[in-house]
Amino acid sequence: MRVIAGKARRLPLQTIDGKDTRPTTDRIKETLFNMLQQEIPDSLVLDLFSGSGGIGIEALSRGAKKAYFVENNKKAAACIRANLEFTKLKEDAVVMECDYLTALNRLEGEEILFDVIFLDPPYRKGYERQVLQYLRDSKLAGEDTFIVIEASLSTELEDVQILGFAIEKEKKYKTNKHIFLKRNQNRI
Numbered sequence: 001m002r003v004i005a006g007k008a009r010r011l012p013l014q015t016i017d018g019k020d021t022r023p024t025t026d027r028i029k030e031t032l033f034n035m036l037q038q039e040i041p042d043s044l045v046l047d048l049f050s051g052s053g054g055i056g057i058e059a060l061s062r063g064a065k066k067a068y069f070v071e072n073n074k075k076a077a078a079c080i081r082a083n084l085e086f087t088k089l090k091e092d093a094v095v096m097e098c099d100y101l102t103a104l105n106r107l108e109g110e111e112i113l114f115d116v117i118f119l120d121p122p123y124r125k126g127y128e129r130q131v132l133q134y135l136r137d138s139k140l141a142g143e144d145t146f147i148v149i150e151a152s153l154s155t156e157l158e159d160v161q162i163l164g165f166a167i168e169k170e171k172k173y174k175t176n177k178h179i180f181l182k183r184n185q186n187r188i
Contacts, residue, residue, distance in 0.1 A: 001054055004030045006061030008087040015052045016075045023052055024120065024150065028173055032148070033058055035171065035180070036116065039146050040064055043115035046107070046140070048100050048131060053080035055118045060089040064116075068094045070103040100127070104134050113142050120150040123176075128155070129163070132181075136164040147181040155179075 001013045001023050015023045024032070032055075033040065041063040047056030048070045056067040071077045077097040084090035096103045100121075117135070121127035128149045135141045147165065149157075153172065157179060160167055166184040170177055 001052070002026060003054075003058055003061045003087060004033065006058070006063065008057065008061040008089060011087050013052060013054055013057065013083045013087075014079050016073070016079050023054055028176075028178075029054060029058055031171065031173075032178055033062060035169075035178075036146065036148070037062075039116055044112065046070070046114045046117045048103070048117065048119045049121045049127070050080055051076055051120065053083050053095075055120065056080075056093070057083055057087055057089060059116065059118075060092050061087065064092070066092050066094070068096060068103075068107065068112075068114075070096045070098070070100055072097070072099045100131060101134065104131070104138070104140065107140055108138060112140060114140055114145055117141060117145060117147045118150075119147070123152040123155070128157070129159075132157075132160065132163040132165060141183065143183050143185070145182065149179045149181070151177055151179060153177055157181075 003011045043064045045059045045064045045067040050069040050071040053069050056069050060067050069080050080095050084093050165181040168180040168182050170179050
C-alpha cells in the first residue's frame with residue numbers, strides 16, 4: 001500500500017497484521033480519488049474507521065487542509081500515527097483513538113463542518129446507517145458535504161432518503177463498492 005498522488009506520492013504505508021482492518025487497495029484508492037479530485041483541495045476531511053489511515057493520508061497528500069482520523073483499534077491508531085510521521089503529514093492531522101460515536105460527539109462540540117466524510121466500517125454490521133442517523137441532524141455535515149461509504153457489494157442503503165441523504169453515485173468493484181451521498185435537498 002502506498003500514497004498514490006500529491007506531495008507524499010509513492011511513499012509506502014504500513015498496515016497492521018491480521019484481519020482487523022481491510023486496507024483499500026491502491027487501484028481502488030486511485031479510482032476513488034479520481035472521482036473526488038475536485039472536492040479534495042483545501043477540504044476538511046473526516047476518515048471514520050480509518051484502519052491504517054490510507055484514505056485520509058491520500059486526501060492530505062492531494063491537498064486537503066486538515067484530516068481527522070477516527071480509529072478504535074490501538075494498533076491501527078499507532079499505525080496511522082507512524083504513517084503520518086513517515087509521510088510528513090502529521091501537522092495537518094488529528095488522530096482520535098476512540099469509537100466513532102464518541103468521536104462524532106467530540107467533534108460536534110468543536111463546531112466543525114466537514115467537506116468530505118469517508119466511512120469504511122466493518123462490513124455487514126450496520127455502522128454506516130448508525131453514522132448516517134447521527135449525521136442527519138448534525139452540523140458536521142452540510143448541504144455540500146460528500147459522504148463516501150466503502151461497503152460490501154451486498155450492502156443496500158434503500159432507506160437512505162429516510163435518513164436525510166441521497167445517493168449521488170455508486171462505484172462497484174470486484175468485492176466491494178463506494179457509495180457517494182449528499183444531504184437530500186428535499187429532506188423528509
